[in-house]
Amino acid sequence: MKLKVITHNPGKVREYQEALGGYGIEMEHVNREYDEVQTAYLEEVVDKGLKSMYAEGLRDFMIDDSGLFVDALKGFPGVYSAYGQKTIGNEGILKLMEGVDDRAAVFKCCIGCRIGDETVIVTGKCPGVILDSARGDGGFGYDPIFSPDGEHSFAEIPVEEKNVISHRGVATRMLVEELRNRGFI
């Protein structure tokens, strides 16, 4: 089975190919945009994205959306994490969290597929905390200020290890499980 991955990021396509290739799924990169709606839920962004591209005539494709949800900030930056990163950045999140005791946060990744007439949507989560300061040179985005274990930031954890516990890693395994349950693989 061929599955189109709708993204500007070729790295994502390679990651999905590695995860799903063993199940006979071949990823095809489709480098384009789609309108993401404003909502507090990644699942709604993904669901509406799938519907609008299906309406355009696209078949057998997948999209994903991720975000960092900070408990003490009522889920902010959440669905708008990319915009938050571009504007206030990690420095802004650290400033908002100054003097805040509850450091809990969760990284979420929602993957949606439309295969034939069926829709599969899964959300992987990686719980953790917001650190007091940025740490590490790896990763990207909020990785330096997020720690899954309270000690090391995502930017300090080796990428192979991060891929196992990360929200995207969890979501990808959930996707494989769901595709298997439905008999697609």
Place this chain on the structure above:
Amino acid sequence: MKLKVITHNPGKVREYQEALGGYGIEMEHVNREYDEVQTAYLEEVVDKGLKSMYAEGLRDFMIDDSGLFVDALKGFPGVYSAYGQKTIGNEGILKLMEGVDDRAAVFKCCIGCRIGDETVIVTGKCPGVILDSARGDGGFGYDPIFSPDGEHSFAEIPVEEKNVISHRGVATRMLVEELRNRGFI
């Protein structure tokens, strides 16, 4: 001419009726939602909203979208002002602006109309500054922390006076001007 105002807020419909009623335009309240896209520009939210509702079959209608754009925060919260207000709130903006010398900000209101086959989009602006603390009991949203004159917050200025200088007031007058230029009124 009848013009549908797409909003959940009956107060907006009354405001537009007051501003446009004198030109023979009768406002009709349509209490519904539409998908707002994720983008850094109010104009794109409005333009795509107009197109999607026109595609649904809606005719002769208007929508608007507003936001507070803070210079030192690279335009944040901008298009996502409603979400920013619900999550980090005025307290969050004040915290992000602690120790920041450049206090410049601008409130923007973008109004879009689709009348017949024509599209009119105008953006009204009200420049000002972010205050050091919240002031006043009037207004809503970011009004207590925004000042157009550097002294009084939008929440301290009488509503009649605010309506003259506010981003929505400016946008509404620009809309009247544009409708007149195009011969609609």
